[in-house]
Amino acid sequence: MLGPDHTGDTAPSLDRADLPAADRASACQAVAPVLARVGDKWSVLIVRALGSGPRRFNDLKRDIGGISQRMLSLTLRGLERDGLVTRTVFPTVPPRVDYALTGLGRSLWEPVEALGAWAQRHHPEIAAAQRRYDAQV
Amino acid sequence: MLGPDHTGDTAPSLDRADLPAADRASACQAVAPVLARVGDKWSVLIVRALGSGPRRFNDLKRDIGGISQRMLSLTLRGLERDGLVTRTVFPTVPPRVDYALTGLGRSLWEPVEALGAWAQRHHPEIAAAQRRYDAQV
DNA sequence: CCGAATCCAAATAGATACTG
DNA sequence: CAGTATCTATTTGGATTCGG
Numbered sequence: 001m002l003g004p005d006h007t008g009d010t011a012p013s014l015d016r017a018d019l020p021a022a023d024r025a026s027a028c029q030a031v032a033p034v035l036a037r038v039g040d041k042w043s044v045l046i047v048r049a050l051g052s053g054p055r056r057f058n059d060l061k062r063d064i065g066g067i068s069q070r071m072l073s074l075t076l077r078g079l080e081r082d083g084l085v086t087r088t089v090f091p092t093v094p095p096r097v098d099y100a101l102t103g104l105g106r107s108l109w110e111p112v113e114a115l116g117a118w119a120q121r122h123h124p125e126i127a128a129a130q131r132r133y134d135a136q137v
Numbered sequence: 138m139l140g141p142d143h144t145g146d147t148a149p150s151l152d153r154a155d156l157p158a159a160d161r162a163s164a165c166q167a168v169a170p171v172l173a174r175v176g177d178k179w180s181v182l183i184v185r186a187l188g189s190g191p192r193r194f195n196d197l198k199r200d201i202g203g204i205s206q207r208m209l210s211l212t213l214r215g216l217e218r219d220g221l222v223t224r225t226v227f228p229t230v231p232p233r234v235d236y237a238l239t240g241l242g243r244s245l246w247e248p249v250e251a252l253g254a255w256a257q258r259h260h261p262e263i264a265a266a267q268r269r270y271d272a273q274v
Numbered sequence: 275c276c277g278a279a280t281c282c283a284a285a286t287a288g289a290t291a292c293t294g
Numbered sequence: 295c296a297g298t299a300t301c302t303a304t305t306t307g308g309a310t311t312c313g314g
Contacts, residue, residue, distance in 0.1 A: 178307085208307065211306095
């Protein structure tokens, strides 16, 4: 799969035959950091929580549940650094900080959602496979 | 999160309004482990390498490059456990083991590719955002 | 040739306490 | 309210060695 004889769907392929091997390799390298960001334990949940609009720090913490202040702070900073999330400080007292998705962040939602739909559709199969594997060992 | 007033695009949504909140939450939980699997440093590269057909252990090691035996072995076992990859031992001497994608593994490729396409399209923006962020600090 | 086992270093995550 | 600082526990990854 993913050779020049790929499935032929219209999605832009990472494996474009018009690129030399080195560029295909570097394209592959480009994917890895994004998957690392999206694949970490919290980023997607945050992006998802922000999908319906801006949220404050502690609202996010409550919405997501199970995340420590530290990880929420670190992950938000990473998302901000990558241009996926904006951080807006209102100099009021008590202080208030809103986090919101950027256009880039919103554009990320669609492929993440596609993966989420896959996960949703197939996670019974995965769970079954895991049970089979664990039982046999 | 992701209320009925979502962006309204036509993509199949995780946030189907016909599901009660608890199901949306559990859907969210279902996504995380899959993203963790796909988001680790090597799984996607392995799935990708297997995309064009079965491969032997050391072929994979060479194809991927930079992966240790340990991580290749561990990651393959994880993918096998999740039912994404099959492991076939040929009792020859010297021994030979083929790894191949299952149907489930192949079905995963499409959403991964969508994410990869996003990464490809937007990674200049991400890099720029990172430079901006790093410069301003 | 395939890969398990061991050992070690580094990165990561949680809990807790503290600050503007 | 919105974090930072610190400490520790867990996870992760590489290198090396050994076995089937």
